[in-house]
Amino acid sequence: MQNKESFSDEELAIRTQQGGTADFEELAKRYWPRLHRFLLTYGNDAFASDITQETLLRAYQKISYYHSKKSFAPWVFTIARNLALNSLKRSKRKAEVTMDENLTESNQVIENDHEIGMVWGKAKQFLSKTAYGSLRLHYGEELTVKEVAIIMGKSEIAIKVILHRSRKKLAEYFKSNPIKL
Template identity: 30%
Template sequence: MSDELLVVRAQLGNRSALEELVARWQRPVWSYVRRMLDAERADDVAQEAWVAVVRALPRLREPDRFAPWLFTIVRRAALNRLRGQYADRHDLVGDFESDLDRSDDGARDPVDGLADRAEMVARLARLPVLEREVLVLHYLEDLSVQDCAQICGVPAGTIKSRLNRARRMLREHVQEEGERT
């Protein structure tokens, strides 16, 4: 059953449709929040976001746009938590558990993969929140530039610019580390 149909059924009061929708999106929501915040806060923020989603679901006018709408609410919950704790967005540090290098052929030693993942986590943690956020949404959550733009409330060109800047910053981190070794 499609998300759109589940949303419509949930809006009409079908509890099982709502439960299926939550079950389907629970892991992606938690993963997104976990990548933006530490593990301690991720559970609380994900729970707060789901409460907001359930309360706002009856007002969703475009059920076919559920994923961007959902991530907009989740993003807002994560940023509210970050704002409450930090004054300067450039000092925010999070934890990432995934490797953004999609060009790899996939034939890798698992031990090398763990080492690479730890290195990537360290590199990504140094990125400012806005750049980290677009990388998470676009590469890790597989959302389109248009969906990222809707979620972040900025034009698509801004998302492209942030993606470009984030990739450049990651490249610079890799080069700096290479020069030190």
């Protein structure tokens, strides 16, 4: 019997569709930290944890809708994004969370490396939610532009423009405000 860690995400999803509960547990283990980091775009640590849990539950319940010919990551990140947006609408909260509280949490949770955490924190502070989310997915989670476009509900060209403008904006900021360790 093969070790579950040797299976791709897509293989585990297919095995889950065939009744492999333990296979989904491996997917949940792989995706919990990635989803949580992404969901910090929309709220604080507690919000991200709640929606991450809800995302994994929903993904398990709806695994029959996953198309085995497609990548698993965009499918599950789209569920996460939709649940986050729906939760924010339902609670009639604004998507903007106080920056002080959120930056402190994101620097502690997003990355262990202090310098990278500061870069992500500044990105979150200066960029729109869409721009930050796109950067986070593409560079932080290493998803392709196509996968980011699917998750964010935009065209690939729009994502490329968003990524370019975001990189340019951050480069200008850090050129005049170098990171102090």
